[in-house]
Amino acid sequence: MGTRVATGDAHSAARLIGRAAQTAMLHAALADAAGGTPQLIELIGPPGIGATALAEALVTDAAAAAITTLVLRPDALTRDRPYAALVRTLAAAVRALPADDRLRSADAYAPLRGFVAGLHGPAPTPLADPALERARVHEAFARLVEAVLGGSPALLLLDDAPLLDDATLAVLDDAATALADHGGMLLVTEHAEAPPALATLLSTLRRDGWTAHRHVLPPLNDADADLLLTTCAGRPLASGARRRAVTACAGLPLLVAAVGRDLAARPAEDDALPLPADIRDRVRMRMHGLDEPSREIMTAVAVGGGLPVDVIAEVCACPPDEVAAPLAALQRAGLIRLDDGRWMPAHDLLRDAAIAALPEARTQAVHARLARALRATDAPGAATHAVAGIGFLDPDEAARIVLAEADRLDRLGAAAPALRLVEALSAHLGRMLPETRSRVLLLLGRCRRHAGDDDGARRALDDAADAFDAAGDPIGRAGVDREHAELEWAHGEFGAAQTRLQSARARLDGLEPSEALAGVLHAQAVHAMRRRDVNGLAELAGHLTRLSERLGTPDVAARIRLVEGAAHFARTDFVAAEQATEAALASASGSDDLLLRMRAHDQLAVVAAAQGDLDALRVHSLASARLGRGIPLLQGWPIGRLAIVDLARGNADAALRATARLVEDVVREGDPRARLGALSLHGLALVHAGRTAAARAAIDEARHIATDRLDGDKNVVATLELADLSVALAQGQPDAALARVTVIDDPAAGWLPLLSIAVLGRALAAVGDRPRIAALIDRVDAVVSCRTTLAHTVATWLRALHANTDAAASPLFSQAAAGFAELGLTTLVRRDTPPASVVAPALSARELDVARLVAAGLTNGQVADRLGISPRTVSTHLDHIYRRFGFRSRVGLTRYLVDAGFVDAGFVAAGFVAEGFVAAGTDT
Secondary structure: OOHHHHHOOOOHHHOOOOOOHHHHHHHHHHHHOOOOOEEEEEEOOOOOOOHHHHHHHHHHHHHHHOOOOOEEEEHHOOOOOHHHHHHHHHHHHHHOOOOOOOHOOOOHHHHHOOOOOOOOOOOOOOOOOOOHHHHHHHHHHHHHHHHHHOOEEEEEEEOOHHHHHHHHHHHHHHHHHHHOOEEEEEEEEEOOOOOOOOHHHHHHHOOOEEEEEEEEEEOHHHHHHHHHHHHOOOOOHHHHHHHHHHHHHHHOHHHHHHHHHHHHHOHHHHHHHOOOOOHHHHHHHHHOOOOHHHHHHHHHHHHOOOOOHHHHHHHHOOOOOOOHHHHHHHHHHEOOOOOOOOOEEEEHHHHHHHHHOOOHHHHHHHHHHHHHHHHHHHOHHHHHHHOOOOHHOHHHHHHHHHHHHHHHHOOOOOOOHHHHHHHHOOHHHHHHOOHHHHHHHHHHHHHHHHOOHHHHHHHHHHHHHHHHHHHHHHHHHHHHHHHHHHHHHHHOOOHHHHHHHHHHHHHOOOOOHHHHHHHHHHHOOOOOOOOOOOOHHHHHHHHHHHHHHHHHHHHHHHHHHHHHHHHHOOOOHHHHHHHHHHEEEHHHHHHHOOOHHHHHHHHHHHHHHHHOOOOHHHHHHHHHHOOOOOEEEEEEHHHHHHHHHHOOOOOOHHHHHHHHHHHHHHHHHHHHHHHHHHHHHHHHHHHOOOOHHHHHHHHHHHHHHHHHHOOOOOOHHHHHHHHHHHHHHHHOHHHHHHOOOOOOOOOOOOOOOHHHHHHHHHHHHHHOOOOHHHHHHHHOOOEEOOOOOHHHHOOOOOOOHHHHOOOOHHHHHHHHHHHHHHHOOOOOOOOOOOOOOOOOOOOOOHHHHHHHHOOOOHHHHHHHHOOOOOHHHHHHHHHHHHHHHHOOOOOHHHHHHHHOOOOOOHHHHHHHOOOOOOOOOOOO
8 A cells, every 4th residue: 555645624634734754654554564564553642742643544544445444442431441442443343244244143252242232142141250251251352353353454543542441451462463463553542651551562562573663743843833723724824823823732733723723713803812821711612602502412522521422312302313413513613523433522621621611510410311311322331420420310220320330340350440339329328228228238348359358348248238138138138148258268267158158048048949049059069169078069969950950051050060070079089070070061161151161171170180181181271271361360270280280291490480470460369268379389389490498488378378267278278288298308307297287188189189199108108107108098099980090000109108118129119100100290299309400581691680680679770770771671671571471560570580599588678789699599
């Protein structure tokens, strides 16, 4: 394609005055993208600098050249709503498709049918876990973006990208690969500093081979500003008026054009009048000069921030055809613009000025009308306006609007904006009906729990319980019990959690079978799995089976198979456990429920690990990690299991980096159970990397958590005990660790039970405790079924240890060694201490210097001064380091560097640069 300036009406051409060089650059980059070299273009400058005008002109030319174009344009009012810009843009793209296009009904986009208008078919059942709901929607959005962009050259514009929410940016990160593969261009306009999520996306694209251009747009020079002013005025202007206008507008094309259009509507003799210094005053005057219908529409558009015609008509209480003429007049006046079917102020300055001109009561009344109109037309954003206008709404009506939106946000994992909505609503609880009040309090408790405010969650849930009791609502009351149970389990209050779930179940048992009851039963089963309660699992499986016969849904069928699989695992019937869980995965896949699919893959990975099948362990862990992509806490356990695969295959450094990232994630989230598991896995990786002192520190930290809260959770305690024994053996001091063993002598405890027993046997042999080894042999011999040779190999290993013969002369040790080697487990089960190893950082010397100094607490500027490089170079090195290792913060990077021996812990604590660094590979 050529590099012509976009043609069209005079206004479109005027917008590019003074931008010939930038226009030529953009067209050249677009041609390169179409030729197969992906291009990343950033247009940077303050609001009004003309970045959007340049970008829109390129989009117009690209579309004319048959290049697929997609425009995402967020706004300040929707930045807290995940996927808001994507929903608008993709809905428009879907509407443009033929009515019978198969994309509209594709199963891959089923999770979006409640978000994106035009997609056909039923939406899947919402998931109980908001993080998993977000992951399911995220995956569908990414696939839909790829489908809309198609397999040909495409241009994706992110206009005012810093306003994009993190969820949308994560989707674009996934979709960028498809864009690059087919010759794509990502055009970004930035009117503010890029937030971390956007900066990370752009850094990732630069590192992934995109050709990057970063252009800071300068203000127009006086000559170009003068030309733009007179062009928009459409007539000659007095030289004094021109000079004052050019000076007042400071080279911002938007303001220059607005003043020019304003002067065009004035008599020629007014040219000599001084121009107002305050643009807001000018907008207010323009508002007062509008007729009543136009003023009503402008007010609705300003307060609404961007509205379709049907919503504007609803707010203004007039037929849609009667708003067409005022909208056109407001557009010609430069006050509003049309974007993807939504009318909005031409610029944020205009929106702010229009709202500032309204009395507060008037603004609240418009918010209330907007809330009703948006809900009536099923458009997003009703909750925000309901909160802002609640004084003009019945509180129960406002609650219905807000609860629906807040619940959706919370299920998508956007706990903070959901909590803000419900907190604002809760200020009006006293004016609500009891049944409404109880629902508000329940959601308030849930949102507070997800936001990390446990004390506030408890208070809200207690109030919700009283409200549901007063309203006589047993289903709602059971929901409160379930929320309380999750809160109490997370803090190690296992007895209280069980009591809560039993109470929830008792409230529902006498009612008609329901999904609510199935959810409570499954929650009980999850807790029973963690406690290794074999009888409880069997009883719950029976209840779920009977419930499934009544409900007949794939979700309940999947839950039954998962519980059955867990019950078989608890009885050490690993083959039956695998078969039941495979059936659960099949049912879950049929129900299109992400949560159940992930749980099924997790359980299959655990069964594979128990049998020593590294390949199956890796396959199902990867599948689970992909489903949980973008949700660190969900990805934690799959990543931990993959680290075990790395350890078994001799890649201690990869395992160490993975578990360090895992610790970074869970420490930030603050869940005690997750912290305990992550620290235990990190300690296990450290000891196999030869970092015994660091491993002991991690295990001691984990044991403190277990002692305080989680000693009854047998799954995570089993991992802790395995790591504790491994460190103790490496330090030649197994006695104390053996005294702490409570779980891993059970061949069904944790997800490495037989391997744990093998390590336990070695520790017992080290202290000469042959009777306990004999007891272990009996337990392993009693394993009901094992698809691999692991059970037989561990039994042989234990018999060799019990015989206490020299390894070189013992055929039993030779047989066991051959069995472990065949399964690829030799590095995990051995008679000697793992040798100390030098962990390879896979970084250049300069990158390692940067990482060490950052770990010591220096800012980017201080690192630059120390190394004699620029702060930008430091940022580039850090981006590469974070990308290579997968860390998202200095905390995770620092832990890895200390644990791996690249920097001394005291050096980090001192917070300043010492004369030298500790040698790599030495322990701390």
